[in-house]
Amino acid sequence: MIQITNMTGGYGEKPIVDDVSFTIDSGEFFGVVGPNGSGKTTLFKLMSRIIPLWKGNVFIEQKPLQYYTRKQLARKVATLPQIQQSFFSYNVYETVMMGRYAYQTGFFKQPTELDKDVVKRVLEQTGLTKMRTNPLDHLSGGERQRVYLAQALAQEPDILLLDEPTNHLDFSYQKQLLDDLKQLSLTNRLTVVSIFHDLNIASLYCDRLLLMDQGQITQIGKPEEVMKKALLERVYHSSIDVHANPTLSSPQMNLLPDYSLEKTSSILSPELLEVTEEKVVIKTTQLLKTFSSALVGGGFGWYRNFINYHVDKNFNCHSPRQLMLEKCQQWGMAEHDTVAMMTAAHLPDYAVRFSVEENVRILIVVTAGTGNAVDVVHGGNRMLNNQPGTVNTWIFIEGHLSEQAFIQGIVTATEAKTKAFSICGIKDPMTETLATGTSTDSVLIASTQKGENLEYAGPITFLGSRIGEMVYEATKEAIEHNIERMKHT
Numbered sequence: 001m002i003q004i005t006n007m008t009g010g011y012g013e014k015p016i017v018d019d020v021s022f023t024i025d026s027g028e029f030f031g032v033v034g035p036n037g038s039g040k041t042t043l044f045k046l047m048s049r050i051i052p053l054w055k056g057n058v059f060i061e062q063k064p065l066q067y068y069t070r071k072q073l074a075r076k077v078a079t080l081p082q083i084q085q086s087f088f089s090y091n092v093y094e095t096v097m098m099g100r101y102a103y104q105t106g107f108f109k110q111p112t113e114l115d116k117d118v119v120k121r122v123l124e125q126t127g128l129t130k131m132r133t134n135p136l137d138h139l140s141g142g143e144r145q146r147v148y149l150a151q152a153l154a155q156e157p158d159i160l161l162l163d164e165p166t167n168h169l170d171f172s173y174q175k176q177l178l179d180d181l182k183q184l185s186l187t188n189r190l191t192v193v194s195i196f197h198d199l200n201i202a203s204l205y206c207d208r209l210l211l212m213d214q215g216q217i218t219q220i221g222k223p224e225e226v227m228k229k230a231l232l233e234r235v236y237h238s239s240i241d242v243h244a245n246p247t248l249s250s251p252q253m254n255l256l257p258d259y260s261l262e263k264t265s266s267i268l269s270p271e272l273l274e275v276t277e278e279k280v281v282i283k284t285t286q287l288l289k290t291f292s293s294a295l296v297g298g299g300f301g302w303y304r305n306f307i308n309y310h311v312d313k314n315f316n317c318h319s320p321r322q323l324m325l326e327k328c329q330q331w332g333m334a335e336h337d338t339v340a341m342m343t344a345a346h347l348p349d350y351a352v353r354f355s356v357e358e359n360v361r362i363l364i365v366v367t368a369g370t371g372n373a374v375d376v377v378h379g380g381n382r383m384l385n386n387q388p389g390t391v392n393t394w395i396f397i398e399g400h401l402s403e404q405a406f407i408q409g410i411v412t413a414t415e416a417k418t419k420a421f422s423i424c425g426i427k428d429p430m431t432e433t434l435a436t437g438t439s440t441d442s443v444l445i446a447s448t449q450k451g452e453n454l455e456y457a458g459p460i461t462f463l464g465s466r467i468g469e470m471v472y473e474a475t476k477e478a479i480e481h482n483i484e485r486m487k488h489t
């Protein structure tokens, strides 16, 4: 365990690190982050006795740092050396063997069998055995970085202090190095204390983070306690966004540029709609943040082409997504730009609603057929099928929606659709009870993410009430068109 109490120190008259106290547990992967000049490297120099403490103390396993001899300290704490030109005349094996100096005694300091065994093991651990005789200047930057890590590990330290270990490494080498270190901290209880500039990497690998600002601790805790929008914006003086990693629990941040290339002008209007028997298309001039259950481009993403493709009601394709992708390609719409869904509804029966209120434009498009109508309470008693969606609801908004608003918007729109089904008296043909929708409905909500902030979209909010009313009216109208058509066929 490392315990730091009231650590104070620096270079001139004023302390750079000022009255800092914290502890790091054995086997912890501990990250130090903070803006340029916040004192991270100075903290490390004080921790490893490169510069003297003015006040306070550093305890390593309860023993104050100053009571360790240099060799004793080297057996406890290793640092990843900076790239040194002087190493380049040595080969990999010789460079890693230098890490054993703390264990070598006697006048000639010859490596012992134990030294050789340890070097063999760390070469193996770091995947360097095959290149053990290669001179350092024949290695890539990433390979060299691994040699320095092997040298530090050859010291058999309990603690590794790393200052930006992934500097100059491409992302695959960064990942490899950090995976190795994390594995060592998990399996060998190696304590890793590392400075990071990349907050996302720090959040991915560290158990805890220490955020420094102006020589002091601003926050210390788990990544989710440190990776907070307001806190990071205050310390880094930048606009950022913090969001969940799609795969892991570590929060991730994005920089938000403060320049604007595009003049904000309205882009949504009913004139965007192109409707044929084959498809309904909306193309926008800018990418829209979209949340949908579409076949192509489902989930969250940014898109500019929106397609609702008509298929026969008996359509039964085992890979509808593949078919949809092929169609998009035929129409010259790139997958990365396109959201596409299917429907068996007769497309010219679509209904549209458009409103402009309080600087927010809302465009709603609904296509509806009720062939697969189902009461959600009794949905389980029928065969699963690949039949295409029958009610497809599109909601386009000019405004800036929170993620909650996207989800609330979907909920509100679904409730409005169900109300339309109920008012139109649509029944589940199997149960004869009122249907709540059809078996394969799809919904999409897409927003410019510019203009008015729209934090909520529940039924009694401004946005929610508009979505509720407009989706209800459009769905009802599309169902009525459908019923009318069915009467005449």
Ligand SMILES: Nc1ncnc2c1ncn2[C@@H]1O[C@H](COP(=O)(O)OP(=O)(O)OP(=O)(O)O)[C@@H](O)[C@H]1O
Residues within 6 Å of the ligand: 011, 012, 016, 034, 035, 036, 037, 038, 039, 040, 041, 042, 043
């Ligand atoms: N050798 C030195 N002599 C005098 N001042 C120094 C010295 N090294 C650093 N400083 C000053 O100490 C402050 C903190 O520097 P330090 O290197 O600890 O910051 P850092 O957080 O590691 O920054 P960076 O992210 O830029 O590496 C800076 O204002 C810097 O100018």
